[in-house]
Amino acid sequence: MKKNISVGLLGLGTVGTGVFQLIEKHQEELVHKLGCGVSIKSILVCDLEKAREVAVNPTYLTTNPEDVINHPEIDVIIEVMGGIDETRQHILKALKARKHVVTANKDLMALHGTELQKAAYQNGCDLFYEASVAGGIPIVRGIADGLVSDRIQKVMGIVNGTTNYILTKMDDERVSYQDALKEAQELGFAEADPTADVGGLDAARKMAILARLAFSTSVDLEDVEVCGIENVALKDLQLGKQLGLTMKLVGFTHFQDGQVEVSVEPTFLSNVHPLASVKNENNAVYVNGEAVGETMFYGPGAGGLPTATAIMSDVVAVIKNMLLDISGRQFIPPRFEKVLKTPDQRGGNYYFRLHVEDKVDTFTSISAIFNHLAIGIERILQTPGDEIVVVTHEATLEKVRNVITRLQEADVVKDVKSYFRIEGVVRK
């Protein structure tokens, strides 16, 4: 049996540093659980001279990826450099050189996950990606192993810490989106350019990966319908509170009769839904399985050490497979052809906020528009500033789109201020 396994790092940023620290500090745990040690032999960096938080043997640093990928002693490549095209090339090269790969790269896995997994399989290598979804939460393993025998029907995720932080601030402290974003940026929870987070793209990448895994079908990033939180008004959050609802940026994927839908959008959750109490920068993934029912996995969605924990769980799995001589056998091709649901097959309960003419028959006129499209109304309430809120029973997305057109055309409606899906309402 090998006494030591050598690994190489592509990247030494926040997550790479976390991996370095875990390997240094938790060596005893690794030896106890694996029967052998783990050591880093080579690290790809941009700048050899940069000051670092950790004490790295300078001879291990390189700016040439080949030094890591083709290092004769290295068996496992840990990719924590981010990026897509160049990184994809590195990983393909590493797999061809029969190196196992552990990646934290959601952008890459969302776009090229299937290709990379096939390449790993063809080369007899493992390619694991636990850290690419929801940081320190072991959700990939939870779905792939823990719920392996079940039929998963729905996965909902709060998988972006920045937006959850912003929405929590807005909700708890009654501040506007702009003020909450500014605070998040000051505290380091949001990037200087927050577009990928607040626009929902980051969450969409993770949901594409989760949908693929949960439903064994080949979901692509462009199949995810995305809406960000940029236009969420404080007023909606406050009205939601009156209705027992909490606003979250929810990644939603559902599989039924061989058809799949994946979306990321600001969603009202019933306060009793397990995801509703997930606050600040935390992440959580809710999984509903036919047999198991409702489960949820909660934890830190980012950060150097939490993400490194997920990476190291993959490294341990890779090394166990190496020691047992069973590497590269985990690939299971998708079971189902991808068929996307159409708007008349999607839907849910909905919340609408409408700016209306303050007339005696406003309620009647509005109700009539919904009734005309056979959308059941659960309640209508008046709010200050000539606005009314309508909460509907389940309606298809097609009907929802139609009703919005009709509302916009109606004399009594000045403007459709907002509308959001509602999830987690207990059906009686």
Place this chain on the structure above:
Amino acid sequence: MKKNISVGLLGLGTVGTGVFQLIEKHQEELVHKLGCGVSIKSILVCDLEKAREVAVNPTYLTTNPEDVINHPEIDVIIEVMGGIDETRQHILKALKARKHVVTANKDLMALHGTELQKAAYQNGCDLFYEASVAGGIPIVRGIADGLVSDRIQKVMGIVNGTTNYILTKMDDERVSYQDALKEAQELGFAEADPTADVGGLDAARKMAILARLAFSTSVDLEDVEVCGIENVALKDLQLGKQLGLTMKLVGFTHFQDGQVEVSVEPTFLSNVHPLASVKNENNAVYVNGEAVGETMFYGPGAGGLPTATAIMSDVVAVIKNMLLDISGRQFIPPRFEKVLKTPDQRGGNYYFRLHVEDKVDTFTSISAIFNHLAIGIERILQTPGDEIVVVTHEATLEKVRNVITRLQEADVVKDVKSYFRIEGVVRK
């Protein structure tokens, strides 16, 4: 490669029936993920003639355990009969006959887990027990694999659905313990004899298993300090609510400097703690790791199909190991000798409710008693009926026990009505 793996069931109650249903209904998923089918060949039951929910081939039923254990075609024994001594014998026999074992039996694993795991290892067999803790929640895997590289510091669990249901009812509907218990019994969430649940023994068994796994030390059931919920008063829950605290029966285990503590007791959780929002009969396990930080695994803690999901995740793991020819290699002996913390090494924030003499200097006298033992007070508040509540800063259990003695002796105190540990208060 085998085209089919045969398994045997010991028991066909609620959980056994769930396993039967999953194997029948989810055969396609199993074939897709394993490359081979799974079929049940023999089932131990008490009564051959009993009417059953599922259509079982009557020739597979037997009242003789040897028929299952020594069945020549069966490779995996699924133990869902419960019980301890006789069941232990069955499992030991099965392991000697080189059958892999999957068990849902927390009583047995809490008492004899280490012995059974060693026996499995010695016979080159797998023995898995995911279903023995928190039903459908994949917590054993979450700790063993997901957080494998981390140093776990604390595990807290709501691991008994009956008590969580009762406490939720008391809290939400302001009913007494007795009324809530009665309702739980009527709805099937509590047994006719609820002692093991409400007294905390059931939770203690699960916490012993979790502590062993999380800290790699040999915790025994008798090491768990147990207090049930029988004496929790509605008044305490209501006072807790005013203080931002929610009462739960919390299994608590902590590992520090090589020393471990394990307890099950009614505990006040800060409302912001992830466990505080776990309601009704649901379970959740909170894991705090040095690197990952706070994580939580939430889901159904009982029920035929959810528990069967956990069992089948083990069966799939066993079969994968068989197919890869790596069975019986998962046993890792405990890394640390067991050293239990003493009462001066344990502690936390505490809540006391005292029945007092209504005098001018009552607050002063009470404060003095706490001050005398160097227990910091966070707040004191008066409540109706000549009662006061004291919330302390962190104090050792030894000091807490001392202060209770002093309070009981004090003239100003008529009675120490209750005291509870508080967890999850954010330290500023």
